[in-house]
Amino acid sequence: MEIVLWVLLGIVVLLLLFYVFTYNGLVRLRNQVKNAWAQIDVQLKRRYDLIPNLMETVKGYMVHERETLEAVTNARNLAQKISDSGAAARSKAEGELSSALTRLLAVAENYPDLKANQNFLALQEELASTENKISFSRQFYNDSVLNYNNKIQMFPSNIVAGMSGFKTGEFFEVTAANEREAPKVSFS
Amino acid sequence: MWEQIRSNQIRSAVLVIGMGALLFVIGYFLGLYFFDSGIGGLLIAIALWLIMTLVAYFQGDSILLASAGAKKIKHDDHPRLYNIVEEMRIASGLPKTPDIYIIDDPSLNAFATGRDPNKAAVAITSGLLQQLNRDELQGVMAHEISHIKNRDVLLMAMTSVLLGAIVMLSWYGSRIMIFGGGSRRNSSSGGPAQVIIMIVSLLLMILAPIFAQLIYFAISRKREYLADASAAMYTRYPEGLASALEKLGASSGQLKSANQATAPMYIVNPFRKKGRAATDLSSTHPPISERVRILRAMGGGASYIDYEKAYKQVHKGKGSVIPASAMSLAGDSSQTVSRASTADDPGRLERTRETSDAMWKLxxxxxxxxxxxxxxxxxxxxxxxxxxxxxxxxxxxx
Missing domain, CATH: 2.30.30 (SH3 type barrels.)
Incomplete structure (x- = not known):
């Protein structure tokens, strides 16, 4: 009789331990997803900050490209303005900013003086790297969401997730069709 | 990715305990032989190990960096290198960008150090920095960051300390026993128990260092494969690391500041000889040609699963390098991440100039x-x- 009691107690303890570990694991993954999202944000803001510098450097050389320059500035301002709204709208605005930047840098090819400018060269590296960082932070975010969703949907952790109300995360998709090639910031 | 880290921690715990047991057994028998007290020998072994571990834990990375003559850089000293490390930090999800060092040495190598991801550093020789284009440099840095992320650095530091303690005890013990250990033999009559203790101690002292070294090398090689697999996953571009490894393999210059104990920290064995491709047991690194072949066999994928497949393909279905718990991770395997094109990448001459400018400035x-x-x-x-x-x-x- 006593043995049965102990066995039952043991099972309860094991179940509790399983619940605690799984719950903590889920929280850790959810925090990783949140943190990864914040990382994307950091890099997008960094791009907003770089663009005025780029404009300042470029405008003296590219006097005949007013339209291209304005397109970048407008895209930047729009993206920054709606940076608090939903992921879908934001992703679209960022995609447009990327393509505007690509156009500008493609046009810069025609200005050898500009390409010899130290400031511009440094900015070029920073912009290319920021584009990479945006891609990599998005990659890490999507990987994190995938791991988190797997954990939520797979047995047996899905029981704990269902009991404690963990919800699957959303992937950060690229909406603008041309965004995929956009970070190819080629200058030569 | 914490599941992968946890499986590493379990494995490293087993390894460290195994080597620790070996050390303590040696200490015990040496104590028994020399001063008739196994506990005394055990205490000496523990003290030796503790001191070495504390030094390695708190000073290991600075000793390694200082002995290599590494110089710490800021963003403006070498923006491209700094940015690449930051990109890989983001891709791997490390909490903090590691300190970045350049070693002024024409040989080609790189290493990672630091006891935890918050106190980590990566170092690269100026020779390698000049050789690699952006994608290749990214591959190398991804490999180093994986060592930090997978906690290989601490594992290798701790095991190399144990290995060092075992080698040291055995070396001195056997020398004293063979050439000068008269004291013990004179004081006792030397019964059969004494002979057995002597034989066991001698055997231990001969076999333990070899055994410890083999464990150490085997583990170290496995960490290299795992770091390659992680690098492919972070960059989503295995070709970058593959082509960098090819450049590394073509050179045979040895790094002046490296030694046997620090060898596993480097991306390729700093003592490599040109053209050597044999997988002998006494190497800390798998042969470069093989690592390149695996990376190239990943066939458009970049996940752990693709790496494991490629590894099996190269080894004709034998062996496994990725812990099962890590296999489920990061399923988006396609090499889709957009990257800055290499067209605007500075050429060889420019890179040399840039690196030498950085070195003068440093x-x-x-x-x-x-x-x-x-x-x-x-x-x-x-x-x-x-x-x-x-x-x-x-x-x-x-």
Whole structure:
């Protein structure tokens, strides 16, 4: 009789331990997803900050490209303005900013003086790297969401997730069709 | 990715405990032989190990960096290198960008150090920095960051300390026993128990270092494969690392500041000989040609699963390098991440110039660019107020 009691107690303890570990694991993954999202944000803001510098450097050389320059500035301002709204709208605005930047840098090819400018060269590296960082932070975010969703949907952790109300995360998709090639910031 | 780290921690715990047991057994038998007290020998072994571990834990990375003559850089010293490390930090999800060091050495190598991801550093030789284009540099840095992320650095430091303690005890113990250990033999009559203890101690002292070294090398090689797999996953571009490894494999220059104990920290074995491809047991690194072949066999994928498949393909279905718990991670396997094109990548000459500029700057030299195209390097203790360009004769104020 006593043995049965102990066995039952043991099972309860094991179940509790399983619940605690799984719950903590889920929280850790959810925090990783949140943190990864914040990382994307950091890099997008960094791009907003770089663009005025780029404009300042470029405008003296590219006097005949007013339209291209304005397109970048407008895209930047729009993206920054709606940076608090939903992921879908934001992703679209960022995609447009990327393509505007690509156009500008493609046009810069025609200005050898500009390409010899130290400031511009440094900015070029920073912009290319920021584009990479945006891609990599998005990659890490999507990987994190995938791991988190797997954990939520797979047995047996899905029981704990269902009991404690963990919800699957959303992937950060690229909406603008041309965004995929956009970070190819080629200058030569 | 914490599941993968946890499986590493379990494995490293087993490894460290196994080697620790070996060390303590040696200590026990040496104590039994020399002062008739196994506990005394055990205490000596523990004290030796504790001291070495504490030094390695708190000073290991600074000793390694200082002995390599590594110089820490800031963003402006070498923006491309700094940015690439930051990109890989983001891709791997490390909490903090590791410190970045350049070693002024023409040989080609790189390593990672630091006891935890918050106190980590990566170092690269100036020779390698000049050789690699952006994608290749990214691959190498991804490999180093994986060592930090997978906690290989601490594992290798701790096991190399144990290995060192075992080797040290055995070396001194056997020398004293064979050449000078008269004291014990005179004081006792030398019964059969004494003979057995002597034989066991001798055997231990011969076999333990070899055994410890083999465990150490086997583990170290496995960490290299895992770091390659992680690098492919972070960059989503295995070709970058593959082509960098090819460049590394083509050179045979040995790194002056490396030694046997620090060898596993480097991306390729710093003592490699040109053309050596054999997988002998006594190497800390798998052969480069094989690592390149695996990376190239990943066939458009970049996940752990693709790496494991490629590994099996190269090894004809045998063996496994990725812990099962890590296999479920990061399923988006396609090499889709957009990257800055290599078209705008500075060429070999530019990279050499850039690196040498960085090295002069890190040595506190000032650089003045004369309009005639000459670069004047001003040493840190130069006291004159102006300097004349030796090429065109123009005076520059300092």
């Amino acid at each position: 040595s506190d030299y000032k650089t003045i660019e004369c309009p005639c195209g000459t670069k004047l390097r001003i040493p840190p203790h130069f006291s004159e107020k102006s300097i004349q360009c030796p090429h065109c004769g123009q005076k520059h104020m300092l």
